[in-house]
Amino acid sequence: MTEIAISAEGLGKRYHLGRDQDPYGRLSEVLSGVFRAPFRKGAPRPDTNEFWALRDVAFDIPQGAAMGVIGRNGAGKSTLLKILSRITWPTTGSATLHGRIASLLEVGTGFHPELSGTENVYLSGAVLGMHHAEIRRKFDEIVEFSGIDTKFLDTPVKRYSSGMQVRLGFAVAAHLESEILLIDEVLAVGDIEFQKRCLGKMDEVTNSGRTILFVSHQLPMIASLCDHCMLMEGGRVVASGQTSEVIHRYESGGATNAASIDFPNDDNRPGDAVASLLSAWVEGANGERRFEYSLMEPVRIRVKYRLHKAQRVTPQPNLHVTDNGGNYVFVTSPHDWGDDLARTPGDYVATVEIPAHFLNDGMYAAGVALNHFEMGLQTAFFERAALTFNIVDRIAENELRAQSRWGGRIPGVVRPLFEWRVEEEAR
Amino acid sequence: MSSARAAPVVIRPSSGWIGLGAGELWRHRDLAYFLVWRDLKVRYKQTAFGAAWAILQPVLLMLVFSAFLGRIEGIGASGIPYPLFALSGLVPWTLFSQSLTSASNSLVNSQNLIAKVYFPRLLLPLSAVASHIIDFLIAAAVLLVAILLFGRVPPLTFLWVPLLGMCAVVVALAVGLWLAAINVRYRDVKYAIPFLIQLWLFASPVAYSSDLVPRQLRAIFALNPMTGVIEAFRWVTVGGAKPDATILVSAAATLVILVGGFAYFRRVERSFADTI
Numbered sequence: 001m002t003e004i005a006i007s008a009e010g011l012g013k014r015y016h017l018g019r020d021q022d023p024y025g026r027l028s029e030v031l032s033g034v035f036r037a038p039f040r041k042g043a044p045r046p047d048t049n050e051f052w053a054l055r056d057v058a059f060d061i062p063q064g065a066a067m068g069v070i071g072r073n074g075a076g077k078s079t080l081l082k083i084l085s086r087i088t089w090p091t092t093g094s095a096t097l098h099g100r101i102a103s104l105l106e107v108g109t110g111f112h113p114e115l116s117g118t119e120n121v122y123l124s125g126a127v128l129g130m131h132h133a134e135i136r137r138k139f140d141e142i143v144e145f146s147g148i149d150t151k152f153l154d155t156p157v158k159r160y161s162s163g164m165q166v167r168l169g170f171a172v173a174a175h176l177e178s179e180i181l182l183i184d185e186v187l188a189v190g191d192i193e194f195q196k197r198c199l200g201k202m203d204e205v206t207n208s209g210r211t212i213l214f215v216s217h218q219l220p221m222i223a224s225l226c227d228h229c230m231l232m233e234g235g236r237v238v239a240s241g242q243t244s245e246v247i248h249r250y251e252s253g254g255a256t257n258a259a260s261i262d263f264p265n266d267d268n269r270p271g272d273a274v275a276s277l278l279s280a281w282v283e284g285a286n287g288e289r290r291f292e293y294s295l296m297e298p299v300r301i302r303v304k305y306r307l308h309k310a311q312r313v314t315p316q317p318n319l320h321v322t323d324n325g326g327n328y329v330f331v332t333s334p335h336d337w338g339d340d341l342a343r344t345p346g347d348y349v350a351t352v353e354i355p356a357h358f359l360n361d362g363m364y365a366a367g368v369a370l371n372h373f374e375m376g377l378q379t380a381f382f383e384r385a386a387l388t389f390n391i392v393d394r395i396a397e398n399e400l401r402a403q404s405r406w407g408g409r410i411p412g413v414v415r416p417l418f419e420w421r422v423e424e425e426a427r
Numbered sequence: 428m429s430s431a432r433a434a435p436v437v438i439r440p441s442s443g444w445i446g447l448g449a450g451e452l453w454r455h456r457d458l459a460y461f462l463v464w465r466d467l468k469v470r471y472k473q474t475a476f477g478a479a480w481a482i483l484q485p486v487l488l489m490l491v492f493s494a495f496l497g498r499i500e501g502i503g504a505s506g507i508p509y510p511l512f513a514l515s516g517l518v519p520w521t522l523f524s525q526s527l528t529s530a531s532n533s534l535v536n537s538q539n540l541i542a543k544v545y546f547p548r549l550l551l552p553l554s555a556v557a558s559h560i561i562d563f564l565i566a567a568a569v570l571l572v573a574i575l576l577f578g579r580v581p582p583l584t585f586l587w588v589p590l591l592g593m594c595a596v597v598v599a600l601a602v603g604l605w606l607a608a609i610n611v612r613y614r615d616v617k618y619a620i621p622f623l624i625q626l627w628l629f630a631s632p633v634a635y636s637s638d639l640v641p642r643q644l645r646a647i648f649a650l651n652p653m654t655g656v657i658e659a660f661r662w663v664t665v666g667g668a669k670p671d672a673t674i675l676v677s678a679a680a681t682l683v684i685l686v687g688g689f690a691y692f693r694r695v696e697r698s699f700a701d702t703i
Contacts, residue, residue, distance in 0.1 A: 015701070082700065086438060086545040089697040094439040101436060106543045114469050126461040127544055 002062040003098065005180055005211035006084065010093030013054040013079050013235075053079040055235040057093070061228075063179075066202075066212040068226035068243055070219060070250060076235040077215045081105065081184050084213065099179025099211070102129060106184075108169025113158035117148060117168060120157050124172045138175045145201075146171035147194070167194050174201045181205060184215045195326050199225065219247055219388045220324025220363040247363075251291030251388065259291040261386050270381035271305075271370075275315055277381045278304040278347065280368045282389045285353075292390045295361055295415055296398060299354045299389060303368045304347065305380075311343045313373040315380065317350040320367035321359075322385065323413050329364065333371075360415040361393035447689060451547045458546055462554035466529075467561065481562035482569050485517040492517075492634050502635045504667040508577050511570075515661040516633035518570050522563040523595045523653060524624045529555035530603025531620050535610050538703050548696045549689075552607050556600050563592050570664060584663040591660045598652040598681050604688030608695050611703050632657055638668070649673035652681040 054076045061067050069077045082088045084095055085103035110127030111120045121142055125135040135142075143150060146167045148160075157165055183202075202225055206212055216222050222229060222243060229246040231239040239249045251259050260281035263269040269276040280303045283289045293299050303317050318333035332352060342348045365385035372378055393409070395401045400417075452459075471477040489510055496502055497509035504512055533555035534541065534548065541548065567588050574581045610616035631653045632640075640648045648654055655677025658670040 083438060086436070087542065088700045090438065090440050092440060094437060097436045097438070101545075103545065106539075109543045110540055112465055112469060114472050115465065119465075119468065123461050123465055126458045127540060127546070129455075129458075129544075129546070132457045132460070 004060050005063040006061040006097050008095040009058050011057040011090050012092035014091040015051045015053055052235050057237050063211055064209045066206040066226040068222035068229035069215045071232035075232040077232055081182050081215050085182050101180045102176040102178035103182035104173045107166050114156050116156055117153040121172055142171045142175050180211045182213045218385055223363055224324050259389055270383055272380045274309050274372045275305050275307050275370050275380040278306055282387050292392055295391050295393050296356050298356045301352050301366055303350045305370055306347050307345050311374055314341050314343055315370055315372040318369050319352055322365050324363045329413050357417040359391050360412050361391050363390050448547055455546050459550050459554050463558045466558035481565040485521045485566050488517050489514045496634050504636050507665050507667050511665045514570055514573055515665045516657050518566045519595045519657055519660045520633045522559055523599050526556040526559045526596055526599035527603050528620055531606035534607045541699050541703055552603050556596050587663040594656045601681055601685035601688050604692045608692045611699050649676040650680050652677045
């Protein structure tokens, strides 16, 4: 029987908006409130600003499992991780963790810009819970993993590039010897090559029997790392099980699936004074919104935005497609647009079609952005990895595959259909 | 993979008053060491004078005090040159005021750590006060030199200096625990501290002898924990009046503030990450 590493029961976390949350509360307000209270008429007002960031969350994670946590922003993923990391405390329920816990909610936690690389490795290691001797033992390994030239180790990290800082920070964290590792969205930073090394390290961690809880909204990354996954919505766990099934459920969850994003209210729309994002979605050639597409059919991505101010140059939408390792597949934006197009205030829908037989099977994320040029190049909005869609290769239906007689996955990011010619060479 | 399973960590809602968590503090002693080491390293790296600041501050204040207050009849103690009198008050005072400032701002200055990693939060004020001890020892050495320059022989009781330094640190910690915790919620504290320290300086027998305090105010005066520390420090270093029973009042006051400070800190500790 496998042992349970993390179990949670009825976990809940309540915040009082505008009260406890006010970061710079003033003493005088509280004092005057105390003195005024007896003179206030009627019953005390009920606290309408209560907000449950987490509610009735229960789960068991067996030892050695890699569990993903997905959900929209504000679904409670980070709050859950903060509670399990003992940074903040639950209002209700309890959680039990068996084993040494390390949490990585940020890369380079505890770094001090004035201190050198070497000094920061020790400091950050201590902050993350490593003992002095442990850090000393792993020091060379950490530096090697970070890929930072040893001649920079005595330089203050404030002179490091941000990439170097991230690499050094992750390298320290990757060498934590804990039985439970809690990770929040930290791999979204750093360059591709380093991200890959981190993913490899994390695979190694899971294979060594340690337990990982991994929060991310990069679904492809979750899919490649975690065998099990929880879906959170409004502070509750709404689905839990095999990663592919949970992701599929998330995708097909109607108005709030990841194959479409929608900002119905004015107040939370991404955008600036010139334009803002209303919605974006993925659809098939017939206009049907789906998450899954055959690689033999085209995939359309549509972005609806509102232009608030008249523009002299047409604002330019663009699409950033990445694969499940976070690698960029391509960026595309319209060219040869009519100069008088989409320049007056109003709502517009931009559509781009990724042709059939272009992307290979796999999960992809698409970021949507809009640039405008009135005051130089500016970005009205850029929602990274906002949409997710899956391309599947239904081998049975694919005549081209039937001919090739190869039943496995064909590697590559793209799967183009090129013209081939075979001619007999005269001897 | 460790074969033996350690006791599980159980997370549940905070239930009122909790203990000191000494075991947890001990397990994080390496972090405490690194936090002190970081404070010292950064302080000396970023300043041009480095450790000289430890000497400059009390010595300059001593010069100012001597120039303006030293001539007032009866301000010091008979038989002690006024500069020595002032310096013997300023050395523990500087330790106290710096430790108090650091402790009070320790949580707010480490917002990022509090929001991103778990460790006993008490380590922050504890390491903040600890980092001033080295400066204090340097300043005490300067006092020793000053005593010799005035042609006096340092008494054997000078050996009590480290212990009295610890007393000053404990007073600073006692008050600092309260202020640090309140500072998380109300940033007013940050602005009030310099003012508080200024007032406190005038309310402590640093520049003047406590003999000047009117008899009817003595009891209140003794409630100031620094009164006892400064008088005792002066007595063991440059001599003069032996502290009377007021030192017990000072000690009792410190103990009350300290225990209350720990309790309050531990009670509100769990909300730091949500409020900071």
